Amino acid sequence: MAAVNVNELHLDDLPWIVEFDESKCIQCGKCVATCSFKAIKPEIEYRKKSGSIAEKNKLEKVIVIRQNVSFQNHCKGCGMCTRVCPNGALKIVRNVDSQFSVRYRSEKGESIKKGGRSNLNTEGRTLDKIKVGRISQMTDPSLDAVRHTFELKTPFGRVLSADKLNFDVKGDKIIQSAPLPPNRWIYPIIMGDMSIGAVSWRMWEAMAIATAYLNEVMGIPIRMCTGEGGIPSRLLKSKYVKYMILQIASGHFGWNRIIDAMPDMVEDPAGILIKIGQGAKPGDGGMLMANKVAKYVQEIRGVPKADLLSPPTHQGLYSIEESVQKMFLSMNAAFNFRVPVAIKVASSVTSVSVYNNLLRDPYNIVGGFFLDGLAAGTGAAHEISLNHTGHPITSKLRDCYLAAVHQGRQGEIPIFAGGGLGQTGSFAADAFKSICLGANGVFSGRLLLEIAGCVGNDTEKCNACNTGLCPAGIASQDVCLTKRLDIDKVAQNLVNYIMVTDFELRKLMAATGCSSLPVGRSDALITVDNHVATRLDIQYVC
Amino acid sequence: MCRIGAIKSKKYLHSEISLRLMRSQQEGHDDSGFAFVMQDLGGIFESYKDLPCLSMAATVEGTRLAEDLLHSLGFTRVLQWSPDVNHKPGLKISPMPNYIFEVLKYPKSHKYATKEEKEQLLIDTSLRLRKALETNNSGYIYSFWPDILTLKEIGSPKDIGTYFNLWDQDEGPCAKIITAQCRQNTNYDIVRYAAHPFFLEGYTILVNGENTFYEKNKQYQQGLYGGYVGFESDSQCFLYSLHYVNKILKWPLRYFMHVVNPLSYDEINKRKDKDVLLRIKASLEHLETNGPNTVLGVVPDGKLLCVCDPKKLRPVVIGRDKDTVIMTSEVEGINDLLPNRDISKDIYPKEREMIIVNNDLTVEKWQQ
Numbered sequence A: 001m002a003a004v005n006v007n008e009l010h011l012d013d014l015p016w017i018v019e020f021d022e023s024k025c026i027q028c029g030k031c032v033a034t035c036s037f038k039a040i041k042p043e044i045e046y047r048k049k050s051g052s053i054a055e056k057n058k059l060e061k062v063i064v065i066r067q068n069v070s071f072q073n074h075c076k077g078c079g080m081c082t083r084v085c086p087n088g089a090l091k092i093v094r095n096v097d098s099q100f101s102v103r104y105r106s107e108k109g110e111s112i113k114k115g116g117r118s119n120l121n122t123e124g125r126t127l128d129k130i131k132v133g134r135i136s137q138m139t140d141p142s143l144d145a146v147r148h149t150f151e152l153k154t155p156f157g158r159v160l161s162a163d164k165l166n167f168d169v170k171g172d173k174i175i176q177s178a179p180l181p182p183n184r185w186i187y188p189i190i191m192g193d194m195s196i197g198a199v200s201w202r203m204w205e206a207m208a209i210a211t212a213y214l215n216e217v218m219g220i221p222i223r224m225c226t227g228e229g230g231i232p233s234r235l236l237k238s239k240y241v242k243y244m245i246l247q248i249a250s251g252h253f254g255w256n257r258i259i260d261a262m263p264d265m266v267e268d269p270a271g272i273l274i275k276i277g278q279g280a281k282p283g284d285g286g287m288l289m290a291n292k293v294a295k296y297v298q299e300i301r302g303v304p305k306a307d308l309l310s311p312p313t314h315q316g317l318y319s320i321e322e323s324v325q326k327m328f329l330s331m332n333a334a335f336n337f338r339v340p341v342a343i344k345v346a347s348s349v350t351s352v353s354v355y356n357n358l359l360r361d362p363y364n365i366v367g368g369f370f371l372d373g374l375a376a377g378t379g380a381a382h383e384i385s386l387n388h389t390g391h392p393i394t395s396k397l398r399d400c401y402l403a404a405v406h407q408g409r410q411g412e413i414p415i416f417a418g419g420g421l422g423q424t425g426s427f428a429a430d431a432f433k434s435i436c437l438g439a440n441g442v443f444s445g446r447l448l449l450e451i452a453g454c455v456g457n458d459t460e461k462c463n464a465c466n467t468g469l470c471p472a473g474i475a476s477q478d479v480c481l482t483k484r485l486d487i488d489k490v491a492q493n494l495v496n497y498i499m500v501t502d503f504e505l506r507k508l509m510a511a512t513g514c515s516s517l518p519v520g521r522s523d524a525l526i527t528v529d530n531h532v533a534t535r536l537d538i539q540y541v542c
Numbered sequence B: 001m002c003r004i005g006a007i008k009s010k011k012y013l014h015s016e017i018s019l020r021l022m023r024s025q026q027e028g029h030d031d032s033g034f035a036f037v038m039q040d041l042g043g044i045f046e047s048y049k050d051l052p053c054l055s056m057a058a059t060v061e062g063t064r065l066a067e068d069l070l071h072s073l074g075f076t077r078v079l080q081w082s083p084d085v086n087h088k089p090g091l092k093i094s095p096m097p098n099y100i101f102e103v104l105k106y107p108k109s110h111k112y113a114t115k116e117e118k119e120q121l122l123i124d125t126s127l128r129l130r131k132a133l134e135t136n137n138s139g140y141i142y143s144f145w146p147d148i149l150t151l152k153e154i155g156s157p158k159d160i161g162t163y164f165n166l167w168d169q170d171e172g173p174c175a176k177i178i179t180a181q182c183r184q185n186t187n188y189d190i191v192r193y194a195a196h197p198f199f200l201e202g203y204t205i206l207v208n209g210e211n212t213f214y215e216k217n218k219q220y221q222q223g224l225y226g227g228y229v230g231f232e233s234d235s236q237c238f239l240y241s242l243h244y245v246n247k248i249l250k251w252p253l254r255y256f257m258h259v260v261n262p263l264s265y266d267e268i269n270k271r272k273d274k275d276v277l278l279r280i281k282a283s284l285e286h287l288e289t290n291g292p293n294t295v296l297g298v299v300p301d302g303k304l305l306c307v308c309d310p311k312k313l314r315p316v317v318i319g320r321d322k323d324t325v326i327m328t329s330e331v332e333g334i335n336d337l338l339p340n341r342d343i344s345k346d347i348y349p350k351e352r353e354m355i356i357v358n359n360d361l362t363v364e365k366w367q368q
Helices: A030-034 A082-085 A100-107 A201-216 A239-243 A255-264 A295-301 A322-333 A351-359 A382-390 A395-407 A425-434 A446-452 A489-509 A530-536 B016-023 B043-046 B060-073 B114-136 B157-163 B214-221 B236-248 B255-260 B263-269 B276-282 B331-338
Strands: A016-020 A042-049 A057-069 A090-092 A113-117 A130-132 A153-159 A168-171 A175-176 A183-186 A189-192 A223-225 A242-250 A270-275 A343-347 A367-374 A376-382 A417-420 A443-444 A526-527 B001-012 B033-041 B052-058 B076-081 B098-105 B139-148 B149-153 B174-182 B199-200 B203-209 B292-298 B302-310 B317-320 B324-328 B352-356 B363-367
Touching: A016 A057, A030 A042, A030 A082, A042 A395, A057 A343, A082 A090, A100 A526, A113 A446, A130 A223, A175 A270, A183 B276, A189 A201, A189 A489, A201 A223, A201 A239, A201 A446, A201 A489, A201 B139, A201 B324, A223 A395, A270 A322, A295 B236, A322 A343, A322 A351, A322 B016, A343 A351, A351 A367, A351 A395, A367 A395, A376 A382, A382 B174, A395 A417, A395 A425, A395 A530, A395 B302, A417 B352, A425 A443, A425 A489, A443 A446, A446 B203, A526 A530, B001 B203, B001 B292, B001 B302, B001 B331, B016 B174, B016 B331, B033 B043, B033 B157, B043 B076, B052 B114, B060 B098, B060 B114, B060 B139, B139 B149, B174 B203, B174 B292, B203 B236, B214 B236, B236 B255, B236 B292, B255 B276, B255 B302, B263 B276, B324 B331, B324 B352
Parallel strands: A189 A223, A189 A443, A223 A242, A242 A270, A270 A343, A343 A367, A367 A417, A417 A443
Antiparallel strands: A016 A090, A042 A057, A113 A376, A130 A526, A153 A183, A168 A175, B001 B174, B001 B324, B033 B149, B033 B174, B052 B098, B052 B139, B076 B098, B199 B203, B203 B292, B292 B302, B302 B352, B317 B324, B352 B363
16 A cells, blocks of 8 residues: 555645646736735646557646645635636635644644634524514605605714703703713714725725715715724825724824824814724734735834734723723823714623623713624634634624613614624615614724625635735735725725615615614514524514 | 694683594594593683692592592592493493593692692602503503593594583583594504593693604603603604603703704704704604604693694694684694684694794794
8 A cells, every 4th residue: 555644734635726727728827926825836747648659658748737735825715816817727616625724723833813704604694684674655654765865874972861961941942051072973884994004005095085085075974994003194184084083902003193193183083993802803902914014004003014913902901990081081182072982892792781881981981882793804813713702793782772772871872883794795784774773883894895806705715814915905015916906996886885885775764764864773673583583672573 | 544633722612622623524534532631621620720630531440449549649539520421322432431530639748749749749640540550451541630631532533422422512621722633543552542642741742643763762761751651652752752851851842843853964064053953863862753743732831832744744734713723634623613714824834843822822933
C-alpha cells in the first residue's frame, strides 16, 4: 500500500474548490491577476499525449490554473476569477467535506479570524416569519402610497414625558422656558457605522456622498454614522457634518482630530454615538488588522502601523451609572448640550437591564439606544465570536420596548435596531416590522456593502474583510483593489436603494392606513409561528 | 358608521331632542343602540348640581352590591329617579333589570374636603363600583359625577326611546347640554361600555371614525392614570387624551388637536411655536391617533368642541340659532331640530380645524 502524508493540508480540506476547464481557457491570465487572495496560480501540468503508443509514452506540457493549498492563500469563494474569465473556464464549488476550520486551528495554533458576518445560521430569520397582516380596507381606509402625504421622521435625542417638559401656560398658549435635552427629527434609517479603515476610504466617501445627496437633493433627512475611526478634517469643518453621527468607541480612534477641528466647525454634528458593543462580536472591541492600517488611516487615527485592537470596554467605566455620569455628560458637554448623545450596545440577554438603567438616569442625557443583533457585519473578528456569540435582534428589541411600555416610558429613549436587517434584500420590510415592534428607527452597515458590490454571503462565501484583500475594494486599503470601486456608481446605487426603500416603506404604511411611523403598532403584525407570536406578543394566525 | 351629535342650549332641553337628532340620521347607522350624556341638568336634578349623580344599569344583585358599597363608603342618597319603563311587546331592546339615577351626598368625612379631594373620591368610587359589578356581569357604571346623567342601551333607538318613555316631553330628565350617539355595534365586542359618548370626570367624547393607533394609545394610556380603564372601544382613547391634556397637564384646550392629530415636522418647522409643538409631538407620540376621525366633546365648564383630523373622511356640520347650537354628523339632524335657522351660518369644519362653542353660544374656529 502506498504512503500518504495525511497531516498536510490538502485541496480536499479547503472550503472552496476551483474547477478549471482547460478546453475553454485562452491563457489570458486575467483570473490570476484578479485574485486578491493569490489563491490561484498558473502551472504547467505534464500529461501523456494521446494518439499512438509511441506518442503516449511522451509527455506534453499543458498550462492549467491551479489553486493554492495554503492556510494563507486559499480560495475564499469570492468568484472574482469567474467574473473576469472571458470563456467561463473557471467554476467555484463549495466543498461540503471541508476540514479547514479543524486543520487551521490544529496546524496554526491560533484562532481563525474572519470578517463580514456570522456563517452559522442555525436560527432562521424571525422577521421573515412575520407578515404585515392588518390591512386597512373599509372604515379605516388604506392610503394612496404615491399621493398621500406620509411622515417618515422620528425623534433622535432624549424625549421627556409630557409632565416633565415644564411648560408655562400663558393664556391659551404654551411657552417653553426651561432648557430641554437636544432632540432632532431624522429619517428612520441610519447608514454606516463603519470606520475609515474597516472599509476603504472610497467606500466611506461613497456613503458620505450618498448621505449628503439624499439630504440636499432628495429631501430625505438620513444620517450616517462614522464608525470608530475618525472623520476627515475637511468634512468636519464643512456644513455636511450636520448629517454625520460621530462615533466614539473604546479605542477613541480619530477623536484627537475631532477635538482639534472643533473650533473650526461651522455646524454641529447630527449626534454622538458611544459604542459599547456590537452585535456581530459582542464582548469584543474593534479590530483593525495591521495590513489595513494604511498611511491615511494612521494619520486620521494618530497611530503606528500595527494591529489596532480597541479594548472590549471603555476604560475606567465599571457601571452604567458611572458611564452615564462620566462619558455621556462629557460628550454632551463637548457640544454644549446641543447634540444628542446615544449609545450602541450588542443585543444580549442583559440589554433590557441596560435600557432600564438608561431610562431611569436622572440626568436625561442618553438620546438613543442602538441595539445591534448577531446577524450584523464586522470588519474583523475571531470566528468564534462571529459564529458563536450574540443575540438575535428581534426579540430583544421587543423586550426593550415592552420594558419601556411596562413603565409607561415608551419613546423616551428612541430605540434604533440593527443587525442583519435587509439580509434578504428587502430593507423596507425589515424596517417596517421592526418599527411596529417598537423601534423608532433602524440602522445597517453590511447591507450598504452589499449594495456597493460585496460578494460575501451568510454561507461562507468570501467574508475576508479582515485580510485587507477585499476583492471588491470595499474592505481594503490596497490602492489597486480600492480602484475597483467606482465611488460615484456606489453613491448612486446607495441613493437608488434608499429611495426604493422609502417608497416601499410608504407602500406598507399605506396598506395599514398609517400616515406616520407606526412605532409600537404591533397589532399590524401577524405570524404563523406560535412561538414567535407568544414571544413577541403579536397575533398568531393560521 | 357612527352618527354622533352634541347639543348646547340656553334653555333646558328634554332628552327626546337627542332621539330626534339621531332618528333623522338613521340611514347612516345600523339601528343597534342609543346612548346619551346630559350635562347641566334641569328638572328634578336642577337643585343638586354640586352633588354627585350616579348613572347605572344593573341586575338586582348588582344594584344591591352597588348600594352596599356606596353605603359602606358613607354616601347617602338624596334623590333617586328611575325611568318608568314600558314593557310593550316587540320592542327591539335588550334591557337590564334596573336603571338607577341617583343623587348622593358626600360622606361626612368629606364635609370639609377640597374640590380635588372630592373628585378623587368619586373616581376611586367609580372604579370600585365598576370592578364590583364586573363580577357576574351584574351591571354597568356609566358616570358618577355632579350634574351628569348617562344612559346607554343596546337596541333600536326608537324602541329604546319608547321603553324609557323618552318620547314623552313631560317625563324624564332635561339638560342644557346633551350628547348622543346611535349605534351600539362597534368594531369590537358589543358591550354597553363600548358605546359613545364616553365620560370621565366632566369630560365627554364622541367619535365618528377610527383610531388607527389604538394599540399604541392603549398601551401608553394604561399606565398614565388610574381612571383610564376599559378600552372597549378605540374611541375611548380620545377621551383619555383630552382628559390628560386638559386636566392632568393643564394645557389649553387647543393643544388637544396637536396631540391626537399632530402636524408634520415640515409643517411645524415653519411655525413660530415650533419648539413647543415638536416637543409635544415627540413626548406624546403614542397619543397620536392617525385618523380618520371627527371628534365631538364637552369639557367640564360646558364648552363644546369639534376636531377634524387631516384625512377628514368623516362628516360633521354645525348649525345654530340664538338659543341652541348643534354639532352632528349629518345636516338632516339639524334641519329637523332647527328648521328656521339661518343655514348660511352653518359651519362645515375642514380638516385640521377645531371648533369651540362657548357658554354664551359664540363659536370659535381655530385652524391648527
